[in-house]
Amino acid sequence: MLDIKMIRDQTDLVKNRLASRHAGDEAKIDEILALDDQRRTALTEVEQLKATRNKVSKEIGALMGQKKIAEADAKKAETKQIGDRISELDKTVESTESARNSKMLEIPNLPNEKVKIGKTAEDNPEIRVHGNKLDYSFKPKTHVELCEKLKLIDFARAAKISGSGYLLYTGWGARLERALIQFLLDLHTTEHGYTEVSPPFMVKAECMEGVGQFPKFKDQYYGIAVGDDTKELGKLYLIPTAETPVANIHREEILKESELPIYYCAYTPCFRGEAGAAGVGTRGMIRVHQFDKVELIKITKPEHGYEELEKLVTNAEKVLQLLGLHYRVIQLCTGDMGFASALTYDIEVWSPGQDQYLEVSSCSNCEDFQSRRMSLRYKTEAGENKFPHILNGSGTALARLFVSLIETHQQPDGSINIPAALQPYLKADKIPCPA
RNA sequence: GGAAGGGUGGCUGAGUGGUUGAAGGCACCUGACUCGAAAUCAGGCCUAGGAGCAAUCCUAGCGUGGGUUCAAAUCCCACCCCUUCCGCCA
Numbered sequence: 001m002l003d004i005k006m007i008r009d010q011t012d013l014v015k016n017r018l019a020s021r022h023a024g025d026e027a028k029i030d031e032i033l034a035l036d037d038q039r040r041t042a043l044t045e046v047e048q049l050k051a052t053r054n055k056v057s058k059e060i061g062a063l064m065g066q067k068k069i070a071e072a073d074a075k076k077a078e079t080k081q082i083g084d085r086i087s088e089l090d091k092t093v094e095s096t097e098s099a100r101n102s103k104m105l106e107i108p109n110l111p112n113e114k115v116k117i118g119k120t121a122e123d124n125p126e127i128r129v130h131g132n133k134l135d136y137s138f139k140p141k142t143h144v145e146l147c148e149k150l151k152l153i154d155f156a157r158a159a160k161i162s163g164s165g166y167l168l169y170t171g172w173g174a175r176l177e178r179a180l181i182q183f184l185l186d187l188h189t190t191e192h193g194y195t196e197v198s199p200p201f202m203v204k205a206e207c208m209e210g211v212g213q214f215p216k217f218k219d220q221y222y223g224i225a226v227g228d229d230t231k232e233l234g235k236l237y238l239i240p241t242a243e244t245p246v247a248n249i250h251r252e253e254i255l256k257e258s259e260l261p262i263y264y265c266a267y268t269p270c271f272r273g274e275a276g277a278a279g280v281g282t283r284g285m286i287r288v289h290q291f292d293k294v295e296l297i298k299i300t301k302p303e304h305g306y307e308e309l310e311k312l313v314t315n316a317e318k319v320l321q322l323l324g325l326h327y328r329v330i331q332l333c334t335g336d337m338g339f340a341s342a343l344t345y346d347i348e349v350w351s352p353g354q355d356q357y358l359e360v361s362s363c364s365n366c367e368d369f370q371s372r373r374m375s376l377r378y379k380t381e382a383g384e385n386k387f388p389h390i391l392n393g394s395g396t397a398l399a400r401l402f403v404s405l406i407e408t409h410q411q412p413d414g415s416i417n418i419p420a421a422l423q424p425y426l427k428a429d430k431i432p433c434p435a
Numbered sequence: 436g437g438a439a440g441g442g443u444g445g446c447u448g449a450g451u452g453g454u455u456g457a458a459g460g461c462a463c464c465u466g467a468c469u470c471g472a473a474a475u476c477a478g479g480c481c482u483a484g485g486a487g488c489a490a491u492c493c494u495a496g497c498g499u500g501g502g503u504u505c506a507a508a509u510c511c512c513a514c515c516c517c518u519u520c521c522g523c524c525a
Contacts, residue, residue: 047493375483
C-alpha cells in the first residue's frame with residue numbers, strides 16, 4: 001500500500017500518478033484523507049485523556065500505599081468518567097482507522113515515473129526482440145494438434161476428471177514438463193544465484209493481501225475448505241503464483257541490511273479461477289486453471305531495485321535463449337500494469353501455431369508497495385527501519401513455454417527436436433511422432 | 436482429534452494488580468583506559484502511531500482478541516501457536 005504520509009503531504013502527486021493508470025482510483029484519495037483526519041483528531045484527544053488517567057492512576061497507587069483511602073476514592077471517581085470518554089474515542093479511532101486502511105488496501109501502486117503513460121496493451125513499448133519468426137517448409141501445427149498427435153496431453157480426459165481448463169500430461173508430455181521444471185530450477189540456482197525454496201501451495205488470506213491479490217481481486221482465486229466445513233472456507237487459498245508464499249517468507253520481520261539482497265526461486269503449480277475469462281483464448285494450454293511455473297523473487301534495498309529488475313529480466317530471457325525460442329520484451333504502460341507493480345516488463349514468446357506472442361513472464365518491481373502491506377523491513381547500518389523493494393518475475397511460466405517449444409521445434413515428420421540445453425533433462429534429443 | 440506443559444525484548448531469564456517498556460545476564464553500539472587488543476568502567480541499545488521546525492513529549496504493545504478495574508505482563512473468557520505423549524495417517 002501507499003505511505004499515508006505521502007498521501008497527506010504529496011496529495012496531488014499521488015492523485016496524478018494514480019490517474020495515469022486510468023482506473024479511477026484517484027477519486028478515493030480524498031475519502032482516505034477525510035478518514036485519516038477524523039482518526040487523528042480523535043487520537044490526539046484520546047491520548048491526552050489517557051495521559052491524564054495514567055497520571056491520576058499513579059497518584060491513586062501512591063495514596064493507597066499511604067492508606068489514604070478516602071482521597072484515593074475521590075480520585076477514582078474522577079477518572080471513572082474519563083474512562084467512559086476514552087472508550088468512546090477509542091472506538092472512533094478504531095473505526096476510522098479500519099475504514100481508512102480498507103480503502104488504502106484497494107489503492108494500486110503508483111507507476112514509477114519511468115513508465116510510459118498509456119491506456120491499453122496497444123500502448124506498451126517494445127524494448128527488445130530476440131531471434132525471429134522461423135520460416136517453415138510446411139504449415140506448422142498448433143500445439144493442440146501436436147499434443148494430440150504425439151499424445152503429450154489428453155485434453156478430453158482432463159476435462160472428464162476436472163472440467164475445462166485443466167491439463168492431463170501423458171507420456172512424453174509429462175516427461176517434458178518435468179524436464180523443463182528441473183532445467184529452470186537448475187539454471188536459476190546454479191547460473192543466476194537464486195536460492196531454491198519449495199513453499200506451501202496454500203496460504204493464509206494475509207499473504208494474498210500482502211502481495212496485493214486481496215482484497216480487490218478476491219473472486220479470482222480458489223478458497224479451500226476441509227471437507228464440507230464452511231467454517232474453514234476462506235482461511236486458506238490456493239496460490240495463484242509462487243510469488244504469494246515466497247514474497248511473504250519474511251513478512252513482519254526486520255532484516256539486517258547485510259542480508260540483502262535476497263534471491264529466491266521456486267517451482268509451484270499456480271491456480272487461477274480465471275473468472276470472466278472463459279472463451280477468451282481458452283483453446284488448449286494457453287489459459288488454464290492450473291499450470292506450473294518457476295518464479296523468481298528478490299528482496300533488495302530501494303537504491304538497487306531497478307538494476308536488480310534488469311538483471312531479473314535477463315535471467316528469465318536466458319531460459320528462452322537456451323531453448324532457441326523467438327521472443328520480445330515489452331514494458332507495460334501505466335494503464336496495463338498490475339495492481340502492485342511500479343514497473344513491469346513482460347516477456348512474450350513466439351508461438352508459430354497460434355501466430356502470436358504468448359506472455360510467459362512478467363517481471364515487476366513492486367518497490368515498497370508489498371513490503372508495507374506485509375510489514376517487511378530492514379534495518380540500515382544507521383539504525384533506521386526501511387521498507388525494501390520486492391521484485392518478482394516468472395522464470396518462466398510452463399504451459400505457454402511448452403506450447404512455444406513444441407510448436408517452434410516441430411519437424412516435417414511430426415516429431416519435435418529438443419534443444420541441446422534441455423536434452424540432459426529429457427534424456428532424449430527428440431520426441432518421436434507415432435506412426 | 437485426546438492429554439499434559441509452555442508462549443515475556445536479538446537471545447536468555449525475573450516479574451506479590453499500582454513510577455515495569457518491563458530486573459539480571461548474554462550479544463551488539465559509543466566513549467574512557469590501552470601502542471593496539473582483551474579485561475574493566477560509563478553510557479546507549481525494541482516497534483508502531485500522534486504532536487512539534489527541533490530538542491523533546493505523549494499514547495499503545497509481554498502469543499492474539501475480548502472482559503474486570505481508577506490502574507493488567509500480572510485476574511477472567513475465547514482463540515492461535517509450540518513441545519511431549521496417545522490416536523489416526525502419506
